[in-house]
Each structure stands twice: as structure tokens, then as C-alpha cells.
Amino acid sequence: MGGAGFIPYGRQDITEDDIDAVVAVLRSDFLTQGPKVPEFETAIAHATGSSHAVAVNSATSALHVACLALGLGPGGLVWTAPNTFVATANVARLCGADVDFVDIRASDYCMDPAALEAKLAAADRKPDILIPVHFAGQSADMKAIGAIAKAHGIRVIEDASHCIGADYNGRPVGACEFSDICVFSFHPVKIITTAEGGAATTQDAGLAARMGLFRSHGVTRDPALMETESAEPWEYDQVALGLNYRMTEMQAALGVTQAARLPEVVAHRQRMAERYHARLADLPLILPWQNPDGASALHLYPILIDTDKTDRTRRAVFDHLRANGIGVNVHYIPVHTQPDYRRLGFARGDFPVSEWYYARAISIPLYYGLDEDKQDRVVAALQAALA
Incomplete structure (x- = not known):
């Protein structure tokens, strides 16, 4: 792809x-x-x-x-x-x-x-x-x-x-x-x-x-x-x-x-994240929260589908974005649900907040080369996916 x-x-x-x-x-x-x-x-x-x-x-x-x-x-x-x-x-x-x-x-x-x-x-x-x-x-x-x-x-x-x-x-x-x-x-x-x-x-x-x-x-x-x-x-x-x-x-x-170039790269990611915050605020999404005790380097911008506000599934949104050239991903599948860890005795339901997060999460594009035009394409695709 x-x-x-x-x-x-x-x-x-x-x-x-x-x-x-x-x-x-x-x-x-x-x-x-x-x-x-x-x-x-x-x-x-x-x-x-x-x-x-x-x-x-x-x-x-x-x-x-x-x-x-x-x-x-x-x-x-x-x-x-x-x-x-x-x-x-x-x-x-x-x-x-x-x-x-x-x-x-x-x-x-x-x-x-x-x-x-x-x-x-x-x-x-x-x-x-x-x-x-x-x-x-x-x-x-x-x-x-x-x-x-x-x-x-x-x-x-x-x-x-x-x-x-x-x-x-x-x-x-x-x-x-x-x-x-x-x-x-x-x-x-x-x-x-x-x-x-x-x-x-x-x-x-x-x-x-x-x-x-x-x-x-x-x-x-x-x-x-x-x-x-x-x-x-x-x-x-x-x-x-x-x-x-x-x-x-x-x-x-x-x-x-x-x-x-680290300070420049992080500053760009933070600017792009602020634009996402402003443009996605009205969509049925849970956006990343910033701890006031710190400043994120914004490696990822994970959004959660707010299932209390939309009946669109994560899979439907994911598929729509991929079909429109937006290379979204999901981070992460909870480790305890992996087959190798289930063989150690872990099971689904053991860590419910991690599983709640995973069931709704999509990582949308965020990187140093992301410009405003590309970002606006991501936003428009998300708006269409959640319409």
C-alpha cells in the first residue's frame, strides 16, 4: 500500500x-x-x-x-x-x-x-x-x-x-x-x-x-x-x-x-497536534489528553471512536480511511491477549481499561513531513467516515 x-x-x-x-x-x-x-x-x-x-x-x-x-x-x-x-x-x-x-x-x-x-x-x-x-x-x-x-x-x-x-x-x-x-x-x-x-x-x-x-x-x-x-x-x-x-x-x-533537529521535529509535531485538536473537536471522538505536568513529543496521535456518540465502528472508520489513502494504524493490541501470553494463563478481561482503549483506538498520521494540506485531507476523510 x-x-x-x-x-x-x-x-x-x-x-x-x-x-x-x-x-x-x-x-x-x-x-x-x-x-x-x-x-x-x-x-x-x-x-x-x-x-x-x-x-x-x-x-x-x-x-x-x-x-x-x-x-x-x-x-x-x-x-x-x-x-x-x-x-x-x-x-x-x-x-x-x-x-x-x-x-x-x-x-x-x-x-x-x-x-x-x-x-x-x-x-x-x-x-x-x-x-x-x-x-x-x-x-x-x-x-x-x-x-x-x-x-x-x-x-x-x-x-x-x-x-x-x-x-x-x-x-x-x-x-x-x-x-x-x-x-x-x-x-x-x-x-x-x-x-x-x-x-x-x-x-x-x-x-x-x-x-x-x-x-x-x-x-x-x-x-x-x-x-x-x-x-x-x-x-x-x-x-x-x-x-x-x-x-x-x-x-x-x-x-x-x-x-x-530534535527540538524542531518535536515542535512541528506539537503544532500539527494542535491543528488536529481544533479541527476534530466536533467529531464523535476522544482526542489525546495532555498531562499538565509534561509536554508530549507526539510520537502518535491516537483517536478513540466515542461509541456513546456514534454507531460507527472502529473497523468501519479504519477501512474508510485506508480506502481513501490514509495509512492509519492501531497501537496497541494488549499484550496479555496475544496467543503466546494466553498460553501463560492471561485472558481477555484481565485488564479492562487496556481492552476498552484498544477496541476504539486508531492512530492517524502524524510525522515531521506532514503538512497542513495532507493533514486537512486526513480531517476530511475522518469527517466523511464519521458522517
Whole structure:
């Protein structure tokens, strides 16, 4: 599906500076493990107000090394939100741990602090790690979630895959004010891209070092970490069971030039969202809510069909938009309803707010290259679909 008249829900924006940066790497001495990855890490640390950033080949990898750095393993337990891509939950299982879910709020579609507190009060087994998911570019209520986690001695990883460039509580998302580690995605439909790629930020030098170790086979040549005495200059030690999650120099070079445009990209998304708010206000839709404690990076613009005000179904609206060249999508199918998770004992009805949201949601186009003419086409198609 595509063509000149097709408007996708999201896409990358690549400039000549981006292309030149990647070509320069291809003409250089390093395609991997060169100077561009540390440069990109510095850019992400600066953008997020964190002391350390560890770049990897995907946000899934970033979540995985974050869990490993916090000591998650067999016998461990992670709680996350059902309204996310499956990777957030899968990383717990890849560590040999168990996973469970906390339902979302009907306002921001992120983990509900009240549901978290109630689940902890009733739990026979408390999680080792909590992974709240920041949805559509907006932070979860981390002040409340962080306070609850701290009171129960639970470590926190923010899944901020949607959230680079967002603010919360007066600071950039990624500053880890209420968490141990924060993870970002740079997939092509995200706010900035490295083609595939991710990063984990933290204020803890020890956690950063452990994540760096796990991303590269658990292998080190650092004399402070090596266990081999009087090592020869060519020797290295594997001191942990790691993986190959390294980011390439080409990806990092693209990330450096993309990160330089981050404020401009987010500002454009916010302007487009304001236009949507104004033009869709009279339709039978539930529009995205903005937490006054933050500013969304607007990775997605999810609308909900207000079934109290229209008898049009989500499927009918979805099909009408697709038939008219509007590449809408749905984010997300609740993880606990996936077949692989139903085999673990989860069932439909377990997390009703997530299921309520999913049954009505459509993500409409929002990306840096979306202009007012294209946006007006989306609005007109929605008006016709809901007529």
C-alpha cells in the first residue's frame, strides 16, 4: 500500500545532512566501534539531561540490557503495562523472569498508579522491576509511580520508546528523576531515527558500565574489570554472559544529525497536534489528553471512536480511511491477549481499561513531513467516515 497520494501514519524524515553523514562514515576507517557511537551517546545524554547514554541496535536490546544490568534473571518478576508493543514484556522472559501487567488509565493510556498500588497491596509476590510505558510521546505519571516503587523497593525502567524530546515535571524525559534507567527507540517511525536503534539513559555510572558490557558479549579489555592477571596486550576477558547489541557507525552518524533537529521535529509535531485538536473537536471522538505536568513529543496521535456518540465502528472508520489513502494504524493490541501470553494463563478481561482503549483506538498520521494540506485531507476523510 502506498503511492504518491498515500499518507502514512508515520515515517522518517531524511535530509541531505543525514545522507552526507552516513556517506562520510562509509568512506572512513570505522564502520563499527568507532567515534560516531560515543558522539551519538553524548548527544542523547545532552538531550535528556542524563549523565550516561548507552547506544544499542534497538530499543528491545536497550530494554534487555537494562534488565540484565539490574540483575534480572530466573525467579525474577517484571510488571509492565498491557498497552505496549510485545517487546516490553518479552525482555523479562528473555531474562528467564516472569511477567505480569498493571492496567492503564483512561486519560493518558499509561500505567495507572492507583491500579499499581491496588495490585501491590493484594500481591503475594512483588515485582523486582517495574516498566511503565510512556505512550504516544507522553510520559506516564512517574512522580506517583516512582514514589510507589521506591516505597516497595522496586527498581524502575522507563520504556520511553515514544518519548525522545518530551518533558515531564520540568525536565526532559530520560533524566531518570524517578527511575533507574530510561529506554528510547530510533526506529524509522519514531521521532528521530537511526534506521534501527535504541539507547538507555541513566544517572548511575555503574549501571551504564554494566549495560555497555552486556551489549558487547560481556567482553572487556578494561584492566579494572579483567580477571586475568598479567594479561597480554592482545587478551580480553569475558566477565559476563553478554550479547552483540552494538550500534553501527552508520546508524550513529545518522542519529547525530537527526538529534541536532530534535527540538524542531518535536515542535512541528506539537503544532500539527494542535491543528488536529481544533479541527476534530466536533467529531464523535476522544482526542489525546495532555498531562499538565509534561509536554508530549507526539510520537502518535491516537483517536478513540466515542461509541456513546456514534454507531460507527472502529473497523468501519479504519477501512474508510485506508480506502481513501490514509495509512492509519492501531497501537496497541494488549499484550496479555496475544496467543503466546494466553498460553501463560492471561485472558481477555484481565485488564479492562487496556481492552476498552484498544477496541476504539486508531492512530492517524502524524510525522515531521506532514503538512497542513495532507493533514486537512486526513480531517476530511475522518469527517466523511464519521458522517
